[in-house]
Amino acid sequence: MTRRFTEFELIEQLFAPLAGPAGLGLADDAALLPAGEETVATVDALVAGVHFFADDPPGAIAKKALRVNLSDLAAKGAEPLGFLLALALPQDWTNDWLAAFAQGLGEDAGSFSCPLLGGDTVKTPGPLTISITALGCAKGRFVPRTGAKVGDGVFVSGTIGDAALGLRLRKDPALAARLSASSRDFLLERYLLPRPRLELASQLRAGASAAMDVSDGLIGDLAKLARASKVAARVKLEDIPLSEAAREALAFAPDLLETLLCGGDDYEILACGDARLFGVSPGGRRDFRRIGEIVAGEEPPRLVDERGNIIEFSALSFSHF
């Protein structure tokens, strides 16, 4: 058996190459960020067996841990500055595993311009636990959860429910076997690797009265946003954007609807604001889809089908907690 890296070696060989200038080569006790605009800070922790499967590819685990944080920055209209990593490694870690983890992390640190600023690596008798704090720069405007106003449209980016469905497929091979290979692969990938919507940050700054990322299910997260804004919301089921793969699954298992709308891990953006501001982006892309509207009231979001019937779910949102 090869000797495992010492803590010094793994910092120097695996993680220091991921450090940005503010990370001081990971050779100091802290990072030093230049003076600048307002700073946005967010933290998310992921535990093996709770937020991801312990046998997922290490690079994908690393990317997911970073991306769920980048998704929060995007929803606030912020641009990434960098991140700090606290990594609790289980007893059986290997050099290869850690090298693949660092490689995946480095790929994302590069592609999202979000360098490593600092970290701490410890051992744990429990499962792999990753805590990432992401720091971002508020480019003149922070998009709050609390700003939704009566009359605003409710919008989402991308398609909803794919990742929750991907998780179901991981746990239910019989269900997975009923889907086409391309749909199955698409949904599994959506669970494995969220796509933080950083490209939408500037649109959000310009036009959103309120926004948050969808991490615990669309309906539950909309409830949180409405509650924080002291308003209510109405959503039309038929307007919620679903992928082809999700439609394929729904066609033979209509009861998956609750999973789609109340499951977690979408990491799309839920935003409120004036319809004109969420129309067509400069390149002709339609980044946001209008799914409903903000109304007066304090009750949970109301979801209606095409006949105007109210749809009720047993649990509004998925909780990792």
Next chain:
Amino acid sequence: MTRRFTEFELIEQLFAPLAGPAGLGLADDAALLPAGEETVATVDALVAGVHFFADDPPGAIAKKALRVNLSDLAAKGAEPLGFLLALALPQDWTNDWLAAFAQGLGEDAGSFSCPLLGGDTVKTPGPLTISITALGCAKGRFVPRTGAKVGDGVFVSGTIGDAALGLRLRKDPALAARLSASSRDFLLERYLLPRPRLELASQLRAGASAAMDVSDGLIGDLAKLARASKVAARVKLEDIPLSEAAREALAFAPDLLETLLCGGDDYEILACGDARLFGVSPGGRRDFRRIGEIVAGEEPPRLVDERGNIIEFSALSFSHF
């Protein structure tokens, strides 16, 4: 059995009261820090059974988790701005435990002017795991690890080895029984509750060429500082400040010397610089004690006793890793 808090309840009832203005009442997805001077950022993770005892008082666990980060800020000459908390709770957490944890955290957030900025609470099948990212404000100067120069004095604050000895006492009741009650209590307390040396930050900014906090043992941490600064160091054993309690223990167990100098958890400040700058502080206090000097070379620190003999240890520092 009482129902446990939901995630929403524990945020609203236990943690939101600890939030500073930048934490936005913990009601948003991220914190928003005002534009300002350079920001210093550091992260430390603590795992039950590795960095503290799972049955320690929850308030003390919370304080230790925050204080080890504040110690890093102090060593860099920074003033606290606030912190983010990622908390992975084991299956058996109770409302009472969590309330006591939050209370301890709140006491320290108040007394160190370091409010909660944001957090994430998740469940884990493993041990309690706490990751704190502390943000600080660099008041015009960041004190690096890398600045020690040949001819600088080497200084430490406080006394060295007390916490490492406290840990030994926790594990070795027979040893504990040989100490006086007051010494035992003092050493146990030093392990349980580090005292971050934030009051020394301004002296460090003014006078230190290099500094770091002593968390993995004096000799090992001095080796890290010297290596980062590309110098060597010589330390006189007789000049290393020891508490009365440590001297009492050493008197009947001289082999504890290695524990004292190479154990961890001191959270005192190791600093280099001009002797005049570390003399007597405005109030007449002597905050730092000179223990040696920086010399040219690349070898590990050399520790000499009063007869000039070199003292060697088997391991330079304690590793939690």
